[in-house]
Amino acid sequence: MIKLKIPATSANLGAGFDALGLALDLYNEVEMEEYDKLDISSADSTPVPTDEKNLIYISVSDLYKVCGKKLPGLRLRQVNNIPMTRGLGSSSACIVAGLVGANKMLGEPLSADDLVDLAAQIEGHPDNTAPALLGGIVTAVFDGRKVHWVKQEVFTKLKFAAIIPDFELSTEKARACLPQTVSHKDAVYNLSRAALFSASLLTGKFENLRTGVHDRLHQPYRTELIPHCREVFDIAYTHGAYAAYISGAGPTVMAIVDDSNEYFAGKTKFSLDNAGLTGWTVREFKIDNIGTRPFDN
Numbered sequence: 336m337i338k339l340k341i342p343a344t345s346a347n348l349g350a351g352f353d354a355l356g357l358a359l360d361l362y363n364e365v366e367m368e369e370y371d372k373l374d375i376s377s378a379d380s381t382p383v384p385t386d387e388k389n390l391i392y393i394s395v396s397d398l399y400k401v402c403g404k405k406l407p408g409l410r411l412r413q414v415n416n417i418p419m420t421r422g423l424g425s426s427s428a429c430i431v432a433g434l435v436g437a438n439k440m441l442g443e444p445l446s447a448d449d450l451v452d453l454a455a456q457i458e459g460h461p462d463n464t465a466p467a468l469l470g471g472i473v474t475a476v477f478d479g480r481k482v483h484w485v486k487q488e489v490f491t492k493l494k495f496a497a498i499i500p501d502f503e504l505s506t507e508k509a510r511a512c513l514p515q516t517v518s519h520k521d522a523v524y525n526l527s528r529a530a531l532f533s534a535s536l537l538t539g540k541f542e543n544l545r546t547g548v549h550d551r552l553h554q555p556y557r558t559e560l561i562p563h564c565r566e567v568f569d570i571a572y573t574h575g576a577y578a579a580y581i582s583g584a585g586p587t588v589m590a591i592v593d594d595s596n597e598y599f600a601g602k603t604k605f606s607l608d609n610a611g612l613t614g615w616t617v618r619e620f621k622i623d624n625i626g627t628r629p630f631d632n
């Protein structure tokens with residue numbers, strides 16, 4: 336039986352649309368083995384597709400096809416700790432689980448690079464799948480076939496506070512609202528900030544992070560799809576966040592906070608409740624530097 340844990344991820348990191356992402360210490364778990372039929376179940380209360388539409392199963396099948404192997408059937412158990420459709424990489428975690436699990440079942444014919452490429456081909460962009468596989472913060476360029484990436488481990492005194500609403504926002508809808516073209520000025524605005532963000536995070540110049548997360552490619556449009564998004568940003572900054580950005584396609588707002596700010600989550604939740612935003616919860620995470628790995632019970 337293959338047993339894997341796969342981290343949640345936060346993509347874009349503000350200005351790095353489809354290019355930057357990092358892994359968090361929140362994990363889905365899967366157990367899988369070849370079987371003579373399809374047997375898929377959820378080991379917690381999260382409902383998951385139990386047929387061929389299951390994303391882990393689809394990814395296992397894809398990898399078998401790439402390797403020219405026939406998948407007889409699959410026994411799969413899932414534990415879904417990553418909230419779904421919230422901008423925390425739940426679908427990427429399924430894709431990565433399927434690919435890494437299938438690769439292990441076949442004796443690891445594909446390299447880490449191959450898996451990063453295949454995962455991005457399935458997802459369409461690499462900024463959740465690559466950090467879910469590799470851990471750390473990943474800078475990635477996807478040329479449509481291959482991902483050119485750098486993974487950097489991050490050891491900081493930062494925590495990532497996910498401010499998660501009780502409603503979902505599909506990536507499909509959150510991508511459909513984006514413009515087809517942007518101005519040269521806006522392109523420069525974003526690329527300078529994405530570069531500043533990475534360099535500042537990795538060198539500890541945290542006072543730059545607030546500027547580094549500003550962007551004109553996706554957040555202004557997605558803010559309109561996330562009720563009370565601006566108020567949530569304001570509350571996060573009021574309680575001392577270095578930066579706040581829409582995590583992935585949203586609707587979660589991610590606040591980057593100093594470890595020493597020990598009451599951030601409590602104060603933020605208190606302010607949210609006072610503002611009538613009772614459906615939002617605050618959960619703090621650290622960066623995961625390892626990525627997908629085997630686990631034992």
Ligand code: HSE
Pocket residue numbers: 346347352353354460462463506509510553583584
């Ligand atoms: N870069 C992606 C987006 C992440 O913002 O649409 C969500 O999958």
